[in-house]
Amino acid sequence: MKQAIELHKDEMLKELIEFLRIPSISALTEHKGDVRTGANWVAESLKGIGMEHVEVIETDGHPIVYGDWLHAADKPTILIYGHYDVQPADPLDLWETPPFDPVIRDDKIFARGATDDKGQVFLHIKAVELLMKEHGTLPVNVKFCIEGEEEVASPNLVPFIEQNEEKLANDAVVISDTSFIEKGLPAICTSLRGALAMELQVKTANSDLHSGTYGGGVPNSIHALVQLLDSMRHENGQVAVEGFYEGVPEVTEALREEVSKVPFDEEKGKKDLELDALYGEEGFSFNERVGIRPTLEINGITGGFQGEGLKTIVPKEASAKISCRLVGEQNPDEVYDAILQHIDKHQPTGTKVSLEKFIQANPVAIDSSDEMIQTAADAYEHVYGVRPLFPKEGGSIPIVEVFGRVLNSPVVLMGFGLPSENLHAPNEHFHLENFEKGIETIADYMVRLGK
Numbered sequence: 001m002k003q004a005i006e007l008h009k010d011e012m013l014k015e016l017i018e019f020l021r022i023p024s025i026s027a028l029t030e031h032k033g034d035v036r037t038g039a040n041w042v043a044e045s046l047k048g049i050g051m052e053h054v055e056v057i058e059t060d061g062h063p064i065v066y067g068d069w070l071h072a073a074d075k076p077t078i079l080i081y082g083h084y085d086v087q088p089a090d091p092l093d094l095w096e097t098p099p100f101d102p103v104i105r106d107d108k109i110f111a112r113g114a115t116d117d118k119g120q121v122f123l124h125i126k127a128v129e130l131l132m133k134e135h136g137t138l139p140v141n142v143k144f145c146i147e148g149e150e151e152v153a154s155p156n157l158v159p160f161i162e163q164n165e166e167k168l169a170n171d172a173v174v175i176s177d178t179s180f181i182e183k184g185l186p187a188i189c190t191s192l193r194g195a196l197a198m199e200l201q202v203k204t205a206n207s208d209l210h211s212g213t214y215g216g217g218v219p220n221s222i223h224a225l226v227q228l229l230d231s232m233r234h235e236n237g238q239v240a241v242e243g244f245y246e247g248v249p250e251v252t253e254a255l256r257e258e259v260s261k262v263p264f265d266e267e268k269g270k271k272d273l274e275l276d277a278l279y280g281e282e283g284f285s286f287n288e289r290v291g292i293r294p295t296l297e298i299n300g301i302t303g304g305f306q307g308e309g310l311k312t313i314v315p316k317e318a319s320a321k322i323s324c325r326l327v328g329e330q331n332p333d334e335v336y337d338a339i340l341q342h343i344d345k346h347q348p349t350g351t352k353v354s355l356e357k358f359i360q361a362n363p364v365a366i367d368s369s370d371e372m373i374q375t376a377a378d379a380y381e382h383v384y385g386v387r388p389l390f391p392k393e394g395g396s397i398p399i400v401e402v403f404g405r406v407l408n409s410p411v412v413l414m415g416f417g418l419p420s421e422n423l424h425a426p427n428e429h430f431h432l433e434n435f436e437k438g439i440e441t442i443a444d445y446m447v448r449l450g451k
Contacts, residue, residue, distance in 0.1 A: 001443050004130050005436050013104070013435075015045075016122050019084075020102040020111040026062055026085035026152050035148050038084040039063040042121075042146050049129035051144060059156035062148030066167075069128075070141045076372075076449050077141035079170035081403065082121035082177060083150030086113035087424050094426035107432045108421075114430040116423035120176035120416055121146060123435070127442035139450025143170060147399075150177075153359045154399045161399075161406050172372040173403045174445075176438070178393060178415030181262055183431070186380040186388035188373055189413040193294070194326035194363035195396035196335055200343070201319040202228065203352045208304075211312040219350035221318040222303040228353070229298055229320055231346045232339075237281035237289075239296045243338040247329030248294055251284070259287045262391045291392035295325045296339075323359075325394060332360035361398030370410045372449075379445035380414075383437050414442070 005012075024038030025031040039056050042065045046054045051067035062085065070077070089099035089112045097103045102111035113119065124144075131138055145168060147157045161168060178189045204219045234240050249255075264287050270278060280289035289295075303318025305311035324335060336357055347353050366373070368390040381387040393413075404411050416438035422428045 017102045023100045035062045065146040068143040076171040079143045079173045085148040108429040110429040115417040115421040117177045119430040123438040173411045179417040189393040190366045190368045190390045191392045192364040195361040196324040196332045197359035203317045209314040224348035224351045225318040241342040249328040290394035362401045364401045372410045383441045
């Protein structure tokens with residue numbers, strides 16, 4: 001397999017560059033046609049590698065692409081999931097080269113979607129293609145389910161899964177949309193935090209007011225917003241919303257020992273981020289704070305005059321975007337209700353306050369001892385020469401919980417990205433070392449499952 005990858009490497013990279021050129025930004029209406037182009041590109045690629053029953057399935061939003069090959073009698077079936085949509089590329093002025101004009105430099109490919117998730121989806125397509133070319137068959141049954149709405153929380157994939165249990169039935173869901181611990185040290189993620197995203201809006205008067213005429217005599221929406229936001233967290237880093245920690249599991253010594261196996265150099269972390277200090281809930285390490293503890297973060301604030309110079313007003317409205325990461329048995333609906341009650345209790349005088357929910361996802365815990373996961377670890381160890389670690393990931397992939405719950409199958413998070421690859425940021429890239437070894441690892445995994 002290694003020789004075949006080397007032989008076809010240039011050809012495969014040309015195909016990946018073609019894929020990355022498509023600005024399939026699911027969040028922006030003006031790119032709806034580009035997202036469809038991305039779906040059609042995936043469908044044609046699946047047909048080209050010998051997949052059958054390939055469909056571009058319409059939804060109320062962007063299409064889902066399905067294809068399968070089911071001729072390995074008495075062998076396991078794996079469902080390969082990924083997404084062909086990407087994040088917006090802003091701010092464009094911080095990209096060294098245009099985000100949808102892929103370039104290769106320093107043994108990396110730079111483009112929006114290079115690591116999240118087009119590059120990693122592409123690894124599976126090429127692994128299947130090379131196995132088919134080499135053997136004329138596959139060692140396992142394969143289904144592909146590639147969506148175009150992951151970056152907007154997969155609103156139409158959830159009902160699709162619920163309505164197509166038989167079509168998507170499998171022995172394992174395999175997803176490559178996560179990262180290594182560091183270069184050369186692979187990881188199979190075994191938990192994901194849940195998510196809850198909201199926007200808080202505060203309104204006061206019916207218009208902005210002159211700060212000389214009204215300042216000090218009327219409520220200020222920004223002051224009120226800051227007051228509300230500040231009430232949500234204690235100085236020790238704990239969330240101050242009553243009931244927020246309902247369902248958060250006790251941090252046992254065994255769990256702490258498991259989390260501590262994932263290396264983190266605090267001094268290097270501060271240096272890399274140009275920070276004087278890290279911050280978080282007292283009594284917990286950095287890895288514990290970002291992996292097994294819940295959070296409430298302010299993601300953005302808007303209000304008042306934003307232009308150049310000054311405009312001395314008392315602003316009539318202000319808003320904040322808030323996100324929570326959830327763990328254990330925390331329920332997004334219950335956390336949302338607790339935040340609503342907190343806002344009602346602490347609502348400043350003279351304000352009208354509203355809270356709108358945008359995204360929610362349940363936390364996920366995966367059993368690392370599952371045979372499907374341990375076989376993946378064997379494949380990593382064979383190709384990279386080191387056995388992967390099993391970290392607790394701080395991020396959220398909402399659809400993982402749905403796959404596991406509805407299809408009742410283990411989810412194998414076989415990521416090939418690196419934490420340093422700027423996903424969701426300017427100059428996103430993917431290391432070509434993991435491009436080659438990723439294809440080899442996925443192919444090795446399929447062969448092992450077939451045995």
